[in-house]
Amino acid sequence: MQTLLKKVQDIFASEQFLHEPKELYEPIDYTLRLGGKRIRPMLLLAANQMFNGDMEQVRHAAVGIETFHNFTLLHDDLMDKSPIRRGQPTVYRKWDENTAILSGDTMFALAWRYFLVQPHARLQEILNCFNETAILVCEGQQYDMNFERREDITIPEYMMMIRLKTAVLLAGALKIGALYANAPEQDIDHIYEFGIHLGLAFQLQDDLLDSFGNVAEFGKQTGQDIRDNKKTYLFLSALQSAPADLRRELFDLFASTPQNSDAKVERVLQIYRQLDIRHQVEEAIAKEFRDAVQHLDSINTEETLKKPLRELTTTLFGRKK
């Protein structure tokens, strides 16, 4: 895991993102140098390694997948009007909205440039996987925005949305790594499904930590989803479990935006505790995690080769509990 992260960091350190016109490329360099957990390129490298791939062959794809991911964050932050990302001002705040739009567009094209460097017998398949993933991520963001305006979201709808918005990109990164290594079809299917369930577990855990984590493990202020009235898995589970009066109160709380939101956060958490929501979400996470591991177990390759991916999976869930 440390080796993988180090490898990804080395690859990024050797890349040059600054070009002319600087007004276009400085925000791109800023975004790509901010760091983040680099999960997607690590997954891509790990999957490639698992099938005895050649690391040099996928280094550009690793940069490409992270560049795409950062492009989506850049545009999402603009659409959501989020001022802070990774502890720093977002591009539309540090520069302006037009810069965020155009630098984002350019990052999407730069992601493609990375994917087009390396010739490969299955290049068309690799590029198709990347592009279909990109389209699903856009669809996921649209559903997320649609859901903000709807009051009747069901848990299956929510799972479908986070599948598109988060899980398919993890799955796509893994599949691309496996494709470069010419993995057998069946194993490619397994690693993709592993990524889907891992991604779902990952997002549900993010939802959980936002309410029940602490700043040290979560890396940012908790209770933000409640302040933002986000209909997360916790909220939807609570609606499902709550008697009529609490249900009504939850709706009212999530329709309000008080000046001082601390009392609101405290009251929502109290309701969540009363309904044992934490336990429900932990069970859902455990289920996705089990499904993920089952697909990883089914892959027909040596256990030693699976080790880095198993470790990475565990680390991803290290901030749990």
Place this chain on the structure above:
Amino acid sequence: MQTLLKKVQDIFASEQFLHEPKELYEPIDYTLRLGGKRIRPMLLLAANQMFNGDMEQVRHAAVGIETFHNFTLLHDDLMDKSPIRRGQPTVYRKWDENTAILSGDTMFALAWRYFLVQPHARLQEILNCFNETAILVCEGQQYDMNFERREDITIPEYMMMIRLKTAVLLAGALKIGALYANAPEQDIDHIYEFGIHLGLAFQLQDDLLDSFGNVAEFGKQTGQDIRDNKKTYLFLSALQSAPADLRRELFDLFASTPQNSDAKVERVLQIYRQLDIRHQVEEAIAKEFRDAVQHLDSINTEETLKKPLRELTTTLFGRKK
């Protein structure tokens, strides 16, 4: 020419752009069905035909290049806050800014989907050409925005900007059509340069018509560039030719945004006439046009095969005079 346009229209009529979620795809369908001149797909088909290509092999690429072009218009309209495109409200006005951002992003990915349909021995080269063109177009848009804030733009800088923002996409469309037909390298270089000079001539003519055309031939209100204080080729030529007092007056006029702009437009046109700017621009157009035709002449293929592209070129300049 009519045959080419008909072919492009038929291809678009047979495409389905509506999918779920409709909030994402309706603006895309709206944009792609608004029409426009369809110049880029026509150029792609014409170049393919000129080298005896198979029309069926490039139909998706033709949709792809137009989808990309329309994506850039969609985001440009948002960045420029343009309310009208092709006589209809722009996407960010008809829907909202977030819709324009996300539907635009999705159109870029859809353009890729079209380019990835057709296998081809030179696919990596074709995709590289498309992607490097896309990056240059983004850079061109950035220079265009930078130039709005600068007072010291030179004519060579302006030509560089319109080369990136307009010409490379026409050239790229032609090159892609030729690549699909496996045209010889030398001819590919010629058709690319033909496209560059055609694009430059086309943009200069657009500048000219905006000031000296009439609504019937231009298709929209004239004088808009003057109202918007756009530093077009006409303005820059006028600055270069004008004595100090007129130069000062032009700067002042282009720094003002009067409520009723008719008097301003009339005065600027008067200065342009006094300095014989129309003649200067016509000469610049004629030069680019001659360079374009020279590259077309140099292509080593039968004259009958060049005919559709020659006709298309003439039609593009039909709205002249």
